[in-house]
Amino acid sequence: MFRCDKCGRITDPREKLTKKTVLTRERVYQQVIGKGYYEKVNTTVGNEIVKEINLCEKCALEEANEK
Numbered sequence: 001m002f003r004c005d006k007c008g009r010i011t012d013p014r015e016k017l018t019k020k021t022v023l024t025r026e027r028v029y030q031q032v033i034g035k036g037y038y039e040k041v042n043t044t045v046g047n048e049i050v051k052e053i054n055l056c057e058k059c060a061l062e063e064a065n066e067k
């Protein structure tokens, strides 16, 4: 059981929770490979989840239909 962050309803015990990412931030991951002269920086850009909300089945369905 959980509270839906969209409609505020307390869900049924068996209702499925859907997490929706509402905000992401670009994140740069840097990894140093090797040492000294042979040093190389490997840069990877990824998305980090900043905020997630819980959706009930009804709201999850609505969200899916909006797309």
Ligand SMILES: [Zn+2]
Binding pocket: 004, 005, 006, 007, 008, 009, 055, 056, 057, 058, 059, 060
């Ligand atoms: Zn809801």
